[in-house]
Amino acid sequence: MEIQIVSIIGAGTLGSRIALQAAISGYQVSIFDITDKALDFSFETMKKILAQLDKGGHLKENPEKILSRVYFTLDPEKAVKDADLINESVTEDIELKKKVWKQFGELAPEKTILTTNTSYLLPSMFADISGKPSKFCALHFHDVFYSRVVDIMPHPGTDPSLIPLLEKFGRSLNQVPVLVKKENPGYIFNTMLLALIGAAGKLLTGEVASVEDIDKSWMVNFHMPMGPFGILDSIGLDTAWHVTKSREDSASKAFAAHLKTYIDQGKLGEKTGEGFYKYPNPAYKDPKFIQ
Ligand SMILES: NC(=O)c1ccc[n+]([C@@H]2O[C@H](COP(=O)([O-])OP(=O)(O)OC[C@H]3O[C@@H](n4cnc5c(N)ncnc54)[C@H](O)[C@@H]3O)[C@@H](O)[C@H]2O)c1
Known part of the structure; x- marks a missing residue:
């Protein structure tokens, strides 16, 4: 499977950074949140980071071209309709994340890999409620641009064939992937x-x-x-x-x-x-x- 279209759920601090790095790396990205204010914050955050990267000579394309690959939306269906991979970065609250995974597990196409960026919760807490536990894995970023480790942490029901795909995806985002062999709150x-x-x-x-x-x-x-x-x-x-x-x-x-x-x-x-x-x-x- 080739990952081409990435959907980010939650346009806060981390969601914006992951979405932006995915766009810089050439992916088509959609980013979903529940308020205009959150999407405005995301857009402004991306512009600021791009300006810094551009100033330092770290971009291969101009910022406008990169931003043209990001689709900001308040519509959950449109956000994930073609997604090859979803990464969820909503507020670190177990009940909220359960609600979000029930919603997006139903909306996501069969092919979609479902990943959470939770910091201290576990993928097994959301895998069943997503309805597609074998497609579910934690894919946890740190700061994306400055701290570039990405944790890949399966739960016992994750399809093992997802691991090399996620490692490859992580590297394509200029991250260093590490595998957390068993569920551990806080990864490594x-x-x-x-x-x-x-x-x-x-x-x-x-x-x-x-x-x-x-x-x-x-x-x-x-x-x-x-x-x-x-x-x-x-x-x-x-x-x-x-x-x-x-x-x-x-x-x-x-x-x-x-x-x-x-x-x-x-x-x-x-x-x-x-x-x-x-x-x-x-x-x-x-x-x-x-x-
Ligand atoms: N901040 C970090 O350094 C960091 C690092 C790694 C992982 N994380 C994890 O990433 C996740 C997000 O953290 P953050 O720091 O970006 O938080 P944040 O508060 O900056 O952003 C959270 C976003 O989730 C949105 N949201 C709330 N309910 C939603 C819903 N139902 N659907 C869609 N979006 C919704 C909020 O509007 C907000 O924009 C958390 O799980 C956190 O543990 C954070």
Whole structure:
């Protein structure tokens, strides 16, 4: 099977990036969301990323040509009618994702490979409700442009012949595919990342150190461009809150409550212009930050 037409469900932070990278890589892409506002955000996000890539000389075609391969739609039927592959990137909420997979499992043609970009949920939670469990697999991106690992994580009922197709598809999107041999919440990298974020959250809520000093410790010792709180801002504090609040331990609960105070003020991180830091010029990007 040749993947040519890609459909992205959810036009937020990640959906927009995956759709754009697919268009840059030559695929025809449709991207679906439930509000005009979300599609406008997606279009603006894509334009911004394309301008940066163009400035750095990383594009083989002009941005308009690339964007002409992306079809933005509020119509679920049109979104998936010819899709060879669907990647779902809706909000990290199990009930919402179940609803979405019931809807799109019914709408998708027989041929379509169904994939979820969930960060911490498992494909087996949605495979049956999609109605096509053998076609269902997790295909999880990180940031797409800066962090280029893509996790391929089948559930026990996934048709094994999908794995090489997804590896090939991942490589065609300029990603490095890795196979998660059995279902694991957080795949490979996020399992390690969660341990880091959890420790950073515990240091902050336990009033052991400030956001800045926690980030500096990580950045200086590991020669990293950002620390755990800069990472959280780039992920989105709402996404981080969904993950953190579902954990049972008291440190995670305390950190989830802390994240909620930001969310209640509309501070969701980079995407809203403010989270732990202010954007587009967060303090940690200033060379003086780590002096
Ligand atoms: N943010 C990250 O760094 C990151 C990285 C990898 C994976 N993910 C995963 O990607 C998914 C999306 O995360 P995000 O950060 O892009 O979130 P986001 O909040 O930026 O975007 C979610 C989008 O889903 C849309 N949506 C809500 N209900 C919908 C429905 N019924 N149908 C279609 N769209 C609907 C929202 O309108 C919104 O545009 C989550 O599962 C998350 O865990 C996120």
